[in-house]
Amino acid sequence: MAYAIQWVRSLIFVVLIYVSIAVVGIVLFPWAVFSRRGARTACMTVCRIVRWLGPWLVGLKTEIRGTPPDYECLVASKHQSFLDVFLVFSALPAGKFIMKRILMYAPIVGQYGLRIGCIPVDRGKRGAAIKKMVDAVSKGTAIPGQLIIYPQGTRIAPGVKAPYKVGTAVLYEQLGQPCVPVAANVGLFWPKRGIYRKPGTAVVEFLEPIQPGLPRDEFLTLLEERIETASNKLNEEAGFHAPH
Template sequence: MKYAVQWLRSLVFNAQMYVAMLVIGVLWTIPALVSRRGAISACHAYCDWVTWTAGWMIGLKCEVRGEVPTDEVLIAAKHQSFLDVIMIYGALPRGKFIMKDILKYAPILGQFGLRIGCIPVKRGKRGHAIKKMVADVAAGRALPGQLIIYSQGTRVAPGVKAPYKVGTGVLYQELGQDCVPVATNAGVFWPKRGIYRHPGVAVVDFLPRIPAGMPLKPFMQHLEEAVETRSDALIRDAQYRALAT
């Protein structure tokens, strides 16, 4: 019975989340067309709405830890669920994502993504994709902010191991900026597929920044170790708390 109630609550939550995206998209259309600031405001409003409704509708609290950067840095994050996208963007003042090219065609999400400075990247031959990504990032540097990249290139479920792609390291070197790793346990509560959302406390943790200038291989090793170690600890904590309740 408890599972059925939570499943129903999750269904209602998911439905209202997409209705809210439509409503906010319509209400902020003109401000977003007028300025990038208007588009950023719309995206922050949506993130705030989702995290607020998650708290009281499905019992899922959202917690941001660590020092959130406000300067121009590269954010290299763990990606487990749509929730970590919302939490990371909602915490940053001017975030912009490296996103899959196909997302630019998604209604509302794609248009607002492009307006806030997100950079679409086509999947293909690795060398060509990386060159195109670097060129597009360079062209978009006139739009200041925090560039967010998911270093494994896709959502990875908790406990699953997947390689870190070298594109993050290439961007780190090309931009000449500090990198802020971000760990999460969001996938424990909000899985990649399905309707059910688990109650608990989802965390994104902004870890100590990696200074600019580190050689590629040591940088990638440092990044992976920092993000995976902290994410695993957050996942274990979430699972322990779930067993204790």
């Protein structure tokens, strides 16, 4: 019975989030069209709604630890579910994502993504996409801010191992900016798929920046070590221990 009640509450939570995205997106769209500030305000509003609804509706609290960067940099985040998207973005003054190109054509979401400076890439054309991103930033056509990338390329459940892809290292090397790793345990409470949301405290943690100048392989090894070590600690703090 308790599970069924939580599932229903989770369903209401999910529905309200999508309704909020639609309502906020439509209401603020005229402002967003003429002002990037309007687009960012709309996105931040949705993030606040998600964080406000979670505790009282499904018992899911959220916490942001560490020091989010307020300078131009690469933010390499652990990606476990859509919740870390909301949390990481809400913590940054000028966050922008590397997003799948297909999302450009999604109603509301695509247009807002482009307005806040997200950079669309083609799946399966990663080498060309990275070159395009580097060129855009170096020529000044990209909007300044914190470029958020997921070094494993997709959502990975807690305790599951997946390689860190070279694209993050290429960007780090060619952009010449610090890289801020971000750990997370949000997948324990908000899974990659499904409706059910577990009560607890979901955390994202901004870690010590990696300064520019490291060789590509050394950087990627250090990045993985920092993110995975910190994420495992957050998992254990929440009572989860990965199988060996």
